[in-house]
Amino acid sequence: MTDPGAPLAAIERLPLAMAMRHELWLYPAVEIFHIIGFVTLVGSIIVLDMRLLGLSKALPVSLLARHTLPWSMGALLLIVPTGLLMFVAHAGDFISNPAFITKMSLLFCAATNAAVFHAGVFRGVAGWDSGVATPAAAKMHALISLLIWLGVLSCGRLLAYI
Amino acid sequence: MSRITTLLFVLIAAFSLPAAAHHGWSEYDSSKVLKLTGTIAEAGYEHPHGHIKLVTPEKTWIAVLAPPSRMTARGLPPTDLKVGSTVTVVGYANRSKPEEMRAERIIVGSKTVELR
Numbered sequence: 001m002t003d004p005g006a007p008l009a010a011i012e013r014l015p016l017a018m019a020m021r022h023e024l025w026l027y028p029a030v031e032i033f034h035i036i037g038f039v040t041l042v043g044s045i046i047v048l049d050m051r052l053l054g055l056s057k058a059l060p061v062s063l064l065a066r067h068t069l070p071w072s073m074g075a076l077l078l079i080v081p082t083g084l085l086m087f088v089a090h091a092g093d094f095i096s097n098p099a100f101i102t103k104m105s106l107l108f109c110a111a112t113n114a115a116v117f118h119a120g121v122f123r124g125v126a127g128w129d130s131g132v133a134t135p136a137a138a139k140m141h142a143l144i145s146l147l148i149w150l151g152v153l154s155c156g157r158l159l160a161y162i
Numbered sequence: 163m164s165r166i167t168t169l170l171f172v173l174i175a176a177f178s179l180p181a182a183a184h185h186g187w188s189e190y191d192s193s194k195v196l197k198l199t200g201t202i203a204e205a206g207y208e209h210p211h212g213h214i215k216l217v218t219p220e221k222t223w224i225a226v227l228a229p230p231s232r233m234t235a236r237g238l239p240p241t242d243l244k245v246g247s248t249v250t251v252v253g254y255a256n257r258s259k260p261e262e263m264r265a266e267r268i269i270v271g272s273k274t275v276e277l278r
Binding site for chain 2: 020021022024025026027028089160161
């Protein structure tokens with residue numbers, strides 16, 4: 001825990017933060033839901049990224065995206081609240097942890113990459129929906145996405161060790 | 163397609179390396195077993211790991227214990243870690259934080275509780 005005088009110590013004194021540290025099964029339960037959330041998020045993203053990289057060309061990209069996107073977005077409903085709960089429990093430790101800073105920066109990059117993809121090259125998906133090679137720009141977004149998400153997962157795990 | 167598969171394997175391997183290198187408990191020097199008896203000055207029965215501040219004749223240690231859920235399951239309730247009581251911990255010193263040790267087991271009265 002942080003020094004009582006530290007700026008983030010007030011967050012750690014919130015009843016919710018105290019409950020996270022003291023309730024016997026709350027912390028592990030929150031971790032479990034966080035994991036269920038991020039395997040759904042990253043799993044659904046990887047499936048789409050693989051398709052964009054040229055695997056399973058018979059699957060229409062638009063159809064696959066329509067199926068995976070609700071899972072990616074819906075998973076955030078599990079991930080964000082559980083992530084915030086773990087954050088408030090040890091806010092001071094997290095904010096000074098390089099793995100946490102890296103993870104948050106990578107999440108920002110991942111969101112930006114996805115937004116640029118959807119606002120850009122994905123608008124022309126009708127032209128390369130199935131059976132043909134995807135545009136280089138789409139491949140690039142997919143590769144960047146894979147790299148970033150592997151990084152996010154690694155940083156998430158390393159939080160406990162750095 | 164095989165090129166992409168190869169690329170993915172390389173990426174996964176590259177990201178796995180730092181994870182292996184940093185693996186948690188290697189921070190503690192398991193070549194030297196410490197057995198410390200002292201008085202509890204502070205106790206935290208908290209997630210993700212409980213801890214006690216243990217005052218021994220030589221110095222004051224922070225002993226990292228186990229998650230509260232495990233300690234409860236193994237028969238070490240919070241009342242066993244009362245401030246002022248005498249306990250013994252067996253474990254390993256942290257390589258980079260000289261005041262910290264990770265307790266493998268704790269002895270409270272006549273009771274020995276395994277923490278790993």
